[in-house]
Amino acid sequence: MARHASSQPTEVELQILRILWDDGPSIVRHVHDSLQEFKQTTYSTTVKMLSVMLDKGLLKRDENATPHVYRPAAPQQRTQKRMLGDLIEKVYDGSATALMLHALSSKKATPEELKEIRELLDQLEDKS
Numbered sequence: 308m309a310r311h312a313s314s315q316p317t318e319v320e321l322q323i324l325r326i327l328w329d330d331g332p333s334i335v336r337h338v339h340d341s342l343q344e345f346k347q348t349t350y351s352t353t354v355k356m357l358s359v360m361l362d363k364g365l366l367k368r369d370e371n372a373t374p375h376v377y378r379p380a381a382p383q384q385r386t387q388k389r390m391l392g393d394l395i396e397k398v399y400d401g402s403a404t405a406l407m408l409h410a411l412s413s414k415k416a417t418p419e420e421l422k423e424i425r426e427l428l429d430q431l432e433d434k435s
Contacts (some may be wrong), residue, residue, distance in 0.1 A: 308406060314363050315390060320347055322363065324379050324386065332378040356398070 312370060317418060319342075326341045333341075339353040348356075357377055360366040379386070391406075399405040414421040416424070 315393065316360070316363075316365055316386075319348075320360055320363075320365060322346065322355065323360065324383070325380045326435055327366070327377065328383040332376045334374045336374070338377065377408075 309361055322345045323338060323342060326338055330337065335350070335354055335357060336390055338357065339348070339350050342348060342353060357366060357368075361377075364380055366377050367380050374376075381389075395401060395406050399409070409428065413425075
């Protein structure tokens with residue numbers, strides 16, 4: 308059976324998105340050079356990955372610029388929220404509580420992180 312093409316970014320696609328979120332809209336050469344720090348690829352492979360990401364709706368391309376300029380289709384926070392929502396649905400049966408409990412029990416949080424979590428919980432309680 309053929310595998311469904313996922314709209315979720317792969318690990319390398321996420322790295323490309325991080326490059327574009329951090330550096331702003333970029334040409335292929337910049338993306339390729341930056342990607343080399345993470346994964347050794349050929350220039351043509353980088354071009355192909357950008358093409359696949361365009362097809363998946365992860366990127367947009369300015370056709371009027373020469374060379375073409377690529378940018379993320381969505382802001383970083385929106386992409387992270389969507390991916391987290393998918394993870395919660397697929398792995399935790401829709402339970403954000405289960406995700407949070409698992410995350411907090413899996414890795415020791417720093418005092419600063421715990422303070423941020425408490426502040427967020429306080430804000431959420433105030434909204435109720």
